[in-house]
Amino acid sequence: MVTIHGQQQEDFSADNLSTIGQKKVTITLHYHRYDEDYSGWNLWVWLDGKNGRMVEFTDDRPFGQRATFEMEDPSGITRVGFIIRKSTDENDWASKRFDDRFITEFDENGHAEVWLMQGTERIFHHEEEINISPEIVSAKLNTWHDISVTTNLAFDWEHDNIDVSLSGATIQDISVSKDHHSSDHAHQMTIKTKESLSLHEKYKVTISHFGDCDVSYGNIVRTEKFDENFAYDGPLGALFTKEKTVFRLWSPVAQKAILVLYTKEGAKKAEYEMASGSCGTWHYEESGNLDGTVYMYKVMIDRNWQEAVDPYARAVTVNGEKGVVVDLARTNPPLWELPAPPLDQLEDAVIYELHIRDATIDHNSGVIHKGKYLGLTEPATVTPDGVKTGLDYFSDLGITHIQLLPIYDYWTIDEKELETPQYNWGYDPKHFNAPEGSYSINPFEPSTRIMELKKMIQAIHSKGMRVIMDVVFNHVYDVPCSSFHLLMPGYFFRFKKDGVLSNGTGVGNDTASERRMMRKFIVDSLVYWAKEYKIDGFRFDLMGIHDIDTMNEARKALNEVDPSIIMLGEGWDLPTALPSHLKASQANADKMPGIAHFNDSIRDHLKGNNFSDHDSGFVNGRSGYNYSIKQGITAGMYLPYDNMEYRCPSQVVNYVEAHDNHTLWDKLLLTNSGASQEDLKSMHKLASSIILLSQGIPFLHAGQEFMRTKNGDHNSYRSPDHINKLDWNRKAEFEQEVRYVKGLISLRKSNDVFRMKTKEEILSRLHFFPTDEHLIAYQLKASRDKGQYEEYVVIHNAHHHPVKFHLPSNGLWHILANSHQAGTEPLSMINRNQIEVSRLSTFVLAKPFRLR
Known part of the structure; x- marks a missing residue:
């Protein structure tokens, strides 16, 4: 090593220099000082391993000063070092700007031209890269004593002649920090004030050479005050x-x-x-x-x-590029004022989750408007073989609610290119209050999609079913491009302590529902959809991101519209920047009456962990899950969950598959690859029957009844139609299994003992029999005025062999469900106290009321 100007440098002797370097180079260096004080400033330049020399600046108006010099070395030059320094009569090195810098880019003639700025360490290679007019970019009120100031150009706080003043408050201290996103010396300063700052006072920061700037709101927007x-x-x-x-x-x-x-x-x-x-x-x-x-x-x-775009926009142009004023009364179809089908209690619901495109896009669906809103308005649609499809089929199944994957306007479908097949589930929200255009036959006409969506909802209502809307208020697709950020930066999202966006959703950002205007937006949006579109329920994606107060306020507002509107959501405890005791999670269910949570416990214990391909559960061979399944059967009322405090059964949504992750059929194929198709069918029906006969609210994924497969695709959010479509040929192939699920739904509806409303009812009317690990059996005591049966016995046999089960009493028993069929009419009758339950099956027996 050799020492140059007090700095240690590598020894680039002639033996070490690259032979590709130039032997002679000419350098032009431009230097701009925004304080216009060039007195005493000069360059010290050198070659590696060589002594340096001074180069004086000459005038270079309007940019500033210029130094042009040559360097020679027969061994070749790969870089030239320089320092900008200030010399006085007493000291050539009175001060300097930054440490050693190097010019390394030369053209074929050995020429290099660079530009430098006062206070900025970066070397610019093009003049147009530089704005030589210093200005304050922003001055933001971040805390009650801090104002953060950002300038467009860096400055050297220790050496540059910088004065700072603040009107409206007294400066106590100033600290300068280096911009972490560049190599410049400083772009930011923090002004600390003696007195507490006010939200209503007008403040102005003035920096010498940089001008002045009004103080606006910064991080302070995220305070309760x-x-x-x-x-x-x-x-x-x-x-x-x-x-x-x-x-x-x-x-x-x-x-x-x-x-x-x-x-x-x-x-x-x-x-x-x-x-x-x-x-x-x-x-x-x-x-x-x-x-x-x-x-x-x-x-x-x-x-x-x-x-x-207006975040409250109710209509938008194609691809949601602009907002549109709309006369909503003009979009109502005839007879729009007719009410939705009644729902006496939330436990009466049987939810069926459906993607609009999936429902009718199959070329065999018999639907004209395939994949569109209007496709779900068409009656009497059938396959070429006469198999019922579409709206009539869903109605015939007996479900009460169709839960639609997102129907608001979302980002990732190009509505201008719908001739090209495109697919997305829609969990990438763009405009929360306007319908998605790709489901419309004319996305270029803003009111058309509104009319068509209303016609679809009306058609579903006319078939005796209600509509649940999947809402995704927990994040936005693109924060910088979102209306929330553009119109009110920093407010609508959560941030960690280090200033980085919170990411509990896993998609880059979390909205801040605890802030009043985000909460207001969520509640306003829900009420708008409920009133204007007659939406009968809302499914909250990643509900655990939201806070308890927002969910309760939403429940209160929707109750004023219609108390029978269902609210359900994913109450996962996600790592967002919100304390756990404030999250709308399962653990806080008791603080949110009238709001239901998806029960991932029964899901995973029935079939195995949702996120492990080969983990198995109760129906596919695993021991030790008997107790957990019983918890789900009672909606956590009879056997409470450890970390979830549900007040009543309507707070629990039991399910075994949904749009996310593997379908149940695909999961069974992974966990039981050697099983016969008949055994796979039996396991599948066993799982579905447990869901449909449990207390709480049962939830089915569309096509679950005909053992839907996605060919092993566990995340089909943008997979092609052949993966995601409802395959109506498969529905025909599994017709017996469809009838089985339809029969279980009718059985559930036939007696309120399967749909009890309170914890007290469940404790008094549901009793489990002692069984082994692969068998669950329980008794339900019915009311005399609620049907023809005084009690039911439900037996779920996960054994791979038949089981003889002793019934609680002698006498006549009607068998309402066995391994192949289910319904409200007796399949057969026995007059004894023992029944053989088939392998991998559910049996339901009912005892008629005795004549008195």
């Missing part, structure tokens, strides 16, 4: 009447807001400055009938203009 000051209770969005439309936006951080109107072809038509209102709102009123008017909001935040 901010919510107390700016939470707004009134209506938001484009509020339409035929006489006028009022546009109202919430963005307390915006300095200005503009309403932009467009033609239907997308050309800008007009801009109107919006007036500021209470609680950080902006509004503009336009007279006349604006039905069909295309609009956007444009806001100025921290000197930058951002344009965004």
